[in-house]
Amino acid sequence: xxxxxxxxxxxxxxESLGHKPNKNLGQNFLIDGNxxxxxxxxxxxxxQDHILEVGPGPGALTQALLKTEAKVTAVELxxxxxxxxxxxxxxxxxxxxxxxxxxxxxSLTKVVAxxxxxxxxxTIERLLTLPHLTSLTLMMxxxxxxxxxxxxKESGYGPLSILCSAFGDKKRLFKxxxxxxxxxxxxxxSVIQLTNIKRDINLSQFLTHLKKLFxxxxxxxxxxxxxxxxxxxxxALSLRRPEELSWEEHLSLFSxxx
Numbered sequence: 001x002x003x004x005x006x007x008x009x010x011x012x013x014x015e016s017l018g019h020k021p022n023k024n025l026g027q028n029f030l031i032d033g034n035x036x037x038x039x040x041x042x043x044x045x046x047x048q049d050h051i052l053e054v055g056p057g058p059g060a061l062t063q064a065l066l067k068t069e070a071k072v073t074a075v076e077l078x079x080x081x082x083x084x085x086x087x088x089x090x091x092x093x094x095x096x097x098x099x100x101x102x103x104x105x106x107s108l109t110k111v112v113a114x115x116x117x118x119x120x121x122x123t124i125e126r127l128l129t130l131p132h133l134t135s136l137t138l139m140m141x142x143x144x145x146x147x148x149x150x151x152x153k154e155s156g157y158g159p160l161s162i163l164c165s166a167f168g169d170k171k172r173l174f175k176x177x178x179x180x181x182x183x184x185x186x187x188x189x190s191v192i193q194l195t196n197i198k199r200d201i202n203l204s205q206f207l208t209h210l211k212k213l214f215x216x217x218x219x220x221x222x223x224x225x226x227x228x229x230x231x232x233x234x235x236a237l238s239l240r241r242p243e244e245l246s247w248e249e250h251l252s253l254f255s256x257x258x
Contacts, residue, residue, distance in 0.1 A: 026116025032180035054113035145190035159210035165247035
């Protein structure tokens, strides 16, 4: 296999495809073999796993995932890369299309991916609905990672951070410098991981509930309850704002309104 994380090989491939990285699709390709190894190692993959990769692009991470002997399914929107992957990686199960729209196999157990910035939140929301998911190991812009990991009263705290906390255990594994990508992005990235995924919450209803609350984040819950016509609100919460509640309190509040 050609080591596509090497800049010279990546550039040769792009030239042979007549392809330039598409900024609108968030195409910044990893060119650091050490980072690839760290991502795969942290994902703790066994041959019994069914892995999903989102946006494999030229396939550097895909190559590393296939070496684990797990089944790998990848979703690629860019037709030029899809054709390349089909020709070069025959054992890869490739789905051509939009990760937010295409059907996904129910058998997927882990997600390992470098997510485009513009669909990070929506992609995570979708992935958390997979019925047999045990973990997500995701590279993303550090700004988004910080939002996901934020705590009550912090500026980035909101529906996505609460959702991820309610559905599993989350942590930042490491940061990735902009120089580890081609083309070099303007910001740093981070790899985060969600493990011990739970399935006892209605994600769609909980997310809708959170978005309603945070659309009124500066108001107290007492005033919000009146506007949204909540049937019951514990007195202890009436003078607090959505950004002040822990994820456990948000989940408890949601459970009391359904």
